[in-house]
Amino acid sequence: MTSNTGTMGNLPSGLGICTTIPDILYLPELVFGGLVWILVACTLVDPANPQGWVMFVSVLCFTMTFIWMCMFAFGVHRNSGGWATADFAYHGIAAFFYLSASVALAKVTMDKKSGAIFDYRLDISAVVFSYVATLLYFIHTIFSAFRWKSF
Numbered sequence: 001m002t003s004n005t006g007t008m009g010n011l012p013s014g015l016g017i018c019t020t021i022p023d024i025l026y027l028p029e030l031v032f033g034g035l036v037w038i039l040v041a042c043t044l045v046d047p048a049n050p051q052g053w054v055m056f057v058s059v060l061c062f063t064m065t066f067i068w069m070c071m072f073a074f075g076v077h078r079n080s081g082g083w084a085t086a087d088f089a090y091h092g093i094a095a096f097f098y099l100s101a102s103v104a105l106a107k108v109t110m111d112k113k114s115g116a117i118f119d120y121r122l123d124i125s126a127v128v129f130s131y132v133a134t135l136l137y138f139i140h141t142i143f144s145a146f147r148w149k150s151f
Helices: 014-018 023-042 048-073 081-111 117-149
Strands: none
Touching: 014 023, 014 048, 023 048, 023 117, 048 081, 048 117, 081 117
16 A cells, blocks of 8 residues: 655754754844844935835844744744745745835935935945845745745
8 A cells, every 4th residue: 555644844943943944044034134224224214215114124024033033943833834834925925025125225225326425335235235135035935935845
């Protein structure tokens, strides 16, 4: 007889989140997301609407990623497939939010070329780190999808 039991996916907990893909990306996501938050907060927030969206996305994703990382570290997921789905969905939404914020921030930065050179450099740095955070969340989404499919 053939067996219908395949290999089931595994969600890490404890220090295992520091050794498995995609969970090892939590710390870089926090670092680059925090840098975006800090750099945008250090500049003149003008115009308020696009910069406010960038601040909202960076603070929301930083906070949610920290909470998400803690929940995985403490093993709240109990290796449930629903958590793998939620991990995939959260990181996909975060990647989309960061992409929209990165584009808005790049547009505002390009429009500020004639401003103070110090603020312009901070804005350029924020744009670069925002795109890096977008890439990290996107990579996390791809690997979370692979893990989700293994459940």
